[in-house]
Amino acid sequence: MTVNHTPARSQTGSVALIRNWPVTFLSAGLLPLLLALGFWQLDRADEKAQILATIDARLSAQPKNPSELTAVEPFIPVRLMGFYTGELFYLDNRTRDGQVGYEVLQVFVSGGKRWLVNRGWVPAGEDRAQVPAVAWPLAAKWITGFLHPADAEGPAAPMDMEFETGAGVEPERLQRIQAVAADLLDRLELEQPDWTIRLSADSDTALRTGWQFVNGEPARHRGYAFQWFAMAAALCILWLIAASNIPAVLKKNNYKRGNGS
Template sequence: MQYSQHASEHRPDPAQEGRTTRAFRPGIAPTLVVLALLPVLIGLGFWQLSRAAEKRTLLAAAEVQRQQDPISIAELERQPPRSYVRVRLQGQLDAEHTALLDNRTRNGQAGVEVLQPFFDRTGHQWLLVNRGWVPWPDRRVPPKIDTPSHDLLLDAWTYVPSASGPSAPLAGWPRLITQVDAPFLWDQLSREGSPLEIRLEPGDAAFDTDWPIVAMPPERHVGYAVQWFALAIALSALYLYLGIRRARETFDHDRHDTD
């Protein structure tokens, strides 16, 4: 009788055994994959959110700058080079040396941006003025560009171009360019000029001047962040599903062997 009671005390609890057998078992390989990918996906999501915040800050700063009254070129020269400063120009365009910034599209239509030297009489300096975008659907026919020959009073804003590499010497005018490099242009023309790009506001001598401040709006960055977070959630859900399914399969297999 005592032996029977002692054996009963050490008999395994079926419920406890079932819980142990059904323990979460995702496997080594899925665990390693999740440990490698999950931090990356979450990190990319937060990086996109930070980029969205940066773009909002940039747009807000640009809007504040462009609400200011325009300053003269002489006053601009006393400031460090920066973008989105409104300026007022007074002088004349150089129609003999036109540069066409290639590979520019608006609403799906191919075209170029027209850049010309401008001598500002108040600052006594050459400026590289971007007059805006014009369509160029047929490359066999040069784009038609009319340039005023009289003195102009223009409002514009500064832009600091980011050159992607050294510019190759080109011959002839007008010439196609793939990046804005004002110092290189002044060197080609043997002139002293500003390193800034001056983008015209809508008005006299301007073409299509609807320039985006940022290439990708904040909303698109948020959309990408949502996609990365969704992938992280999907990966976690798949990991849980595999672990639970393997646990059930192991439990069913062990129970079948016991029976």
């Protein structure tokens, strides 16, 4: 009596394609996670690109006097004439190209209205107890820049220390601004206490600007996405090698075809 074992061999062959089930289950769980992280980074890149496009569109508009705006919005370009006062503030722990320094905020008076202007960045000196001296013109000046929320500069905390600029002015050094502090805002009597004016690089009273509009450029998120997808691909290759017999089966089938069997 002849017994046909072909189905059994076929079933055994299909099961034998996987030789390490724990690694297979682990890979099956990790692969969707890696792919999801990659697509999430691509979504983040698109989101940042849209934000930057909106900012570029706003900054390309003609600057206006902020007092004439019907709606105050971030990144609206402004231009106004006036003069700086000696009310000077140093926003601490701000970096440019990895170097620690300060962003300099100064009150600017235009048409009898007071604005808090972020003039840009200066590097910190070797002696952290002494902030760098910053000059400003005494005559009236035109300034150009754009509106920026004060709370985006960070919350306020004048430090309990005295600092010297070496120019006869004793500024306050702030860790953050969060609409500056309530008592400081009352003292400054600003026209728009919730907003600052960040100077443009071409404004002649600007320090080093280099404003970062978003936290992370789209290209960086695309790079992260590529890394996640590369890890997913590497996981598939490692699973094929470490947990399956597929390479061996394919090699065997190719050998049989090559020998005409």
